[in-house]
Amino acid sequence: MIGMNFGLAAQQHRNFSHRGPAEHPQLMTKRMAEELKLTDEQKKQVEQLNLENATHQEKLLKKRETELEALKEFRKGQKQKMDAILTEEQKQILEKRKAARGPREKHTSSWDHPGGRGPRRAH
Numbered sequence: 001m002i003g004m005n006f007g008l009a010a011q012q013h014r015n016f017s018h019r020g021p022a023e024h025p026q027l028m029t030k031r032m033a034e035e036l037k038l039t040d041e042q043k044k045q046v047e048q049l050n051l052e053n054a055t056h057q058e059k060l061l062k063k064r065e066t067e068l069e070a071l072k073e074f075r076k077g078q079k080q081k082m083d084a085i086l087t088e089e090q091k092q093i094l095e096k097r098k099a100a101r102g103p104r105e106k107h108t109s110s111w112d113h114p115g116g117r118g119p120r121r122a123h
Contacts, residue, residue: 025050 029047032038038046083091 025054028054 025047028050029043032046032050033043036042086094
């Protein structure tokens with residue numbers, strides 16, 4: 001049942017943004033009730049659990065969005081500080097290195113992380 005719940009949760013998550021948080025658990029419970037032939041008591045318990053899950057997930061997603069925005073602002077500030085330290089020539093070298101890595105590695109550079117020791121090399 002847990003695996004099925006995760007599968008249903010993943011399926012529902014794709015459409016979650018189109019529905020309010022209160023509607024999502026009801027639809028999920030309805031689908032589970034039909035597929036699993038839940039008793040009335042089980043329906044109540046499953047709906048309560050689904051509501052709890054949806055509420056908690058929504059809080060976590062909002063928290064993550066806030067944290068990602070804070071990280072973005074922090075990185076922007078760090079870049080401004082680095083730009084104030086480096087010469088124009090050094091900034092150009094750094095930008096060329098970043099461009100050569102491509103978009104995938106842009107966010108994984110050890111230059112951008114505390115304690116970083118420069119670009120990572122393939123072994």
